[in-house]
Amino acid sequence: MDFVFRRAYRGKIKAVILDWAGTAVDHGSFAPVAALLRLFEQWGVPITVEDARTGMGLMKKDHLRAILARQRVAEAWQMARGCLPSEAEVEAMFAQLVPLQTALLAEHAEPIPGLLEVVQDLRQRGVKIGSTTGYLSGMMTVLATEAARRGYTPDCIVCPDQVPAGRPCPWMCYQNAIQLGVYPNEAIVKVGDTPADVEEGLNAGMWCVGVALTGSLVGLREHEVNALAPERRDALRRCAAEQLYRAGAHEIIDGIWELPEALTRIERRLAQGEKP
Ligand SMILES: [Mg+2]
Numbered sequence: 001m002d003f004v005f006r007r008a009y010r011g012k013i014k015a016v017i018l019d020w021a022g023t024a025v026d027h028g029s030f031a032p033v034a035a036l037l038r039l040f041e042q043w044g045v046p047i048t049v050e051d052a053r054t055g056m057g058l059m060k061k062d063h064l065r066a067i068l069a070r071q072r073v074a075e076a077w078q079m080a081r082g083c084l085p086s087e088a089e090v091e092a093m094f095a096q097l098v099p100l101q102t103a104l105l106a107e108h109a110e111p112i113p114g115l116l117e118v119v120q121d122l123r124q125r126g127v128k129i130g131s132t133t134g135y136l137s138g139m140m141t142v143l144a145t146e147a148a149r150r151g152y153t154p155d156c157i158v159c160p161d162q163v164p165a166g167r168p169c170p171w172m173c174y175q176n177a178i179q180l181g182v183y184p185n186e187a188i189v190k191v192g193d194t195p196a197d198v199e200e201g202l203n204a205g206m207w208c209v210g211v212a213l214t215g216s217l218v219g220l221r222e223h224e225v226n227a228l229a230p231e232r233r234d235a236l237r238r239c240a241a242e243q244l245y246r247a248g249a250h251e252i253i254d255g256i257w258e259l260p261e262a263l264t265r266i267e268r269r270l271a272q273g274e275k276p
Contacts, residue, residue, distance in 0.1 A: 008273055009186040013263050016122065017130040017176050017206070018154065019057070019192035021108070022215035023256060024115050025130070025147055028224070029056060029193060029216035031108035032134070035101040036067065039093060045080045047073055049219065057194030059134050059166030060101065061094045076273070102139045109146030112214050113222065114257025116151045121260060130156040130176035132190075132200065137161055138235040156180050167196040170204030177204075186276055189266060191259060193217065195247035202248045207276040209262045210244030212237050213254040222238075252274060 017231030027065025036052040051073050067073055068085050077085055085093075115143060119129055133140060136141025137159040144157055160173045173190060182188060190201025190208050193215025201208035212218065213233075217240035225233065241252045250269075251262040 008275065009184050010271055011187060013127060013189055013267055013270075014131055014187040015128040015176070015180050015182040016189045016191055016259070016263070017132055017173055017201070018256070019194075019197050019211075020131060020133040020135065020143065022056075022193035023112070023191055023197075025111055025143070026108040026154060027110070027112050027218045027222045028218065030221070031104050032056060032060075032063065032101065032267075035065070035097060036102050039097050039099055040067075042096065043093065045073070045077045047076075053219060055196070057134050057158035057167055057192065057196035058215055060097060060136060060139075062092075062166060063134060064094055064097060065090065098136065098138065101135070102142055105135070105139055105143040105180075106146045109150060111144055111147065111150055111152050112256050114255060118211050118256055118259050119152065119154075121163050128156070128180040128182055129154040130158070130180050132158050132167070132172035132176065133160070134166060134196075135159060161179065168199035168203055170200060173200060173204035173206060183264075189220075191256070191265060192215050195243060198244055198247035198249045202276070205276060206270065207251075207266050208249045209253055209259065210241065210247070210249035210253045211245060211255060212240040214256070215240065
């Protein structure tokens with residue numbers, strides 16, 4: 001046979017799956033950094049903010065391993081403790097990280113500007129709101145409750161401990177699709193602020209929007225971003241966008257407030273026969 005015919009989805013976007021820290025709440029994604037700095041301090045091996053942001057977006061135990069695998073951290077650990085961290089020590093650290101992280105989440109539940117308006121606008125257009133995260137479900141209970149008090153309640157929340165593995169595996173995205181009752185995956189857009197977010201969405205066969213300015217790659221609070229000189233802000237935005245594009249993001253936005261425009265661009269790409 002010389003020709004085959006391939007089915008292509010050319011309809012509207014039916015759902016978005018939003019990451020939490022740095023995308024929907026917690027401008028600059030500070031809650032994980034604060035918990036990790038405190039944890040390593042307790043183990044007598046202080047780390048930097050840059051160390052703590054390595055592996056951001058991964059399930060918290062994988063995030064911890066990514067930091068320990070950094071050459072600078074491994075050397076500091078060896079210097080302070082005489083050998084590399086054992087598997088038992090990683091487990092012990094993780095056990096301590098869970099309550100540390102959970103306690104900090106209530107202070108980092110503030111919606112990022114534009115979130116509530118965008119969610120309302122999307123719902124009016126019949127678009128469902130899903131979510132994935134690197135936080136475990138026990139941590140998410142605290143964060144979701146606090147976010148709800150501030151007006152944000154997605155239609156679906158899936159945590160890495162509720163599926164076989166967290167990012168970059170696609171399972172949390174698949175679980176969102178099932179719970180939201182939405183298909184095909186080409187009609188779903190994953191939105192997140194880290195390369196791990198983008199990989200998760202791509203692995204699920206979904207469109208990916210990277211969030212540059214409010215996320216972990218810039219790592220600044222709202223007032224800190226606003227205080228930047230325009231050239232400095234552009235440089236940070238470019239640097240974050242480049243990392244997200246390199247991970248495979250289809251579209252980049254400054255913050256969640258620009259999501260509707262990105263969805264319009266994606267729908268145009270869909271209408272032209274493009275696939276994620
Ligand atoms: Mg995030």
